[in-house]
Amino acid sequence: MLADALSLMGESVLLIDLNPSDLLRLYFNIPYADKQGWALAEANGSGWERQTYQVKDNFYVLPYGRHGLTALGVHMDTPISAPALWLNEKLSAATGCSWVIFDAADTRGQHARLHQSSDLHLLVTHADMASHILLGQHHLAEKTKIVVNQLDVKQRLSDTVLLDWNIRYAKHLVPISVRQDLHVQEAFAHKMPATSYFPDSSSAQDVLSLATWCLVQRGAA
Template identity: 40%
Template sequence: MTSLSLRGLRGGVGTSSLLAATGHALHSLGERVLLVDMCPENLLRLHFGVSVSEPDGWARAMIDGVGWNTQAWTVEPGLGVLPYGRLKREEQDQIEQHLLKDPELWRRRQASLAEHFDWILFDVPLRLPGHAHVGPCALRLRIVEADAACHVLLQQEEALGGHLLINRFDPVSQLQRDLLLIWRKQYGARLLPLSVHQDEAMREALAFKKPVGAYAQASLAAQDVLSLATWCLTRRLEPV
């Protein structure tokens, strides 16, 4: 089993939508995929038709003392999503403290899932270090937009790990084209050789409770994400 995590460099760069789309694309290529929402916002489930009123999830299960592995939703055979669950702020803090005290928790959980899935994809939050302890990941992607804010944040990162993926790229924008050239020179192979283009279909897909590949298979964003899934398959590594 290969693990992949997506984490935004800042909020609002479309990480959850991109993770949902990547999981769907990998599944369309014949892979067995589980998507895990590590974010208290609990939005990932909405891309797979789970009702907004549904409170359950792995974190909710931990608070309630029930089995976390009973909380996954089967979207279709070989494709599942494990929501975070609906928690109050103080309950989110309890989960964060638990994960900080037991950073190997998701390593053990990954091991228990290995025989059932080829891929496990994590939607990792920005500012909860305990929630970022998802165990071994062969691929860690930081999601950025080609804008001034992300450029400044990249310069401020002292230990920038993983690969960089540009989301919502607009080739008409001179600023974005310039930043792409700068980042290619500055980050080299760490910047993925592909970008996910700005496409209204990505926003519309969430309104229809679907990943973009299921909502608009022929859209530019869906084709970009399919290329991303293919790139992930070629980089499949044993987790370390």
């Protein structure tokens, strides 16, 4: 949703899926059975640039390529290294996009170099006790910022956790939370992000505010 929100604000965006599940493509009506993806390109030695889908004039999506790897006989547990260019600070200029956003699960250490080379690392979490405990085990680099997702405003526990985080992680906690909203799942069923399918929904408005915050951070960098 963040990538879509930035594109709606006129920014050019390349969104890259680092998750082997390869589900991100479904938010943009890219068939799951399609073989294209950056991991396939890395496995067979072709260029990942040709694996990109243009979903809007200023918005591009690069899937993982799960089914392409399967067709090559590559086991899904086999780690696929990210292309060297992605670790280069000039990646944005090389792609021609103002924003290059990586969607990745929090796999400890797997994307450490990518985190280091990124301008901003958004750690998405929930305001609950499990996340509170796990967050306490997480090393937060200076550029790592915490985004609370699916916030249930009716839950007193969430308020208590957020109050603690505002003190404990004051330098890292993004001042915008994304509220829990069933419109997100309904939009997914229509193969679109809620920011485009339900632009007036609470989650869409929250993510647009988050996109504005990101633009401010870029200007302050």
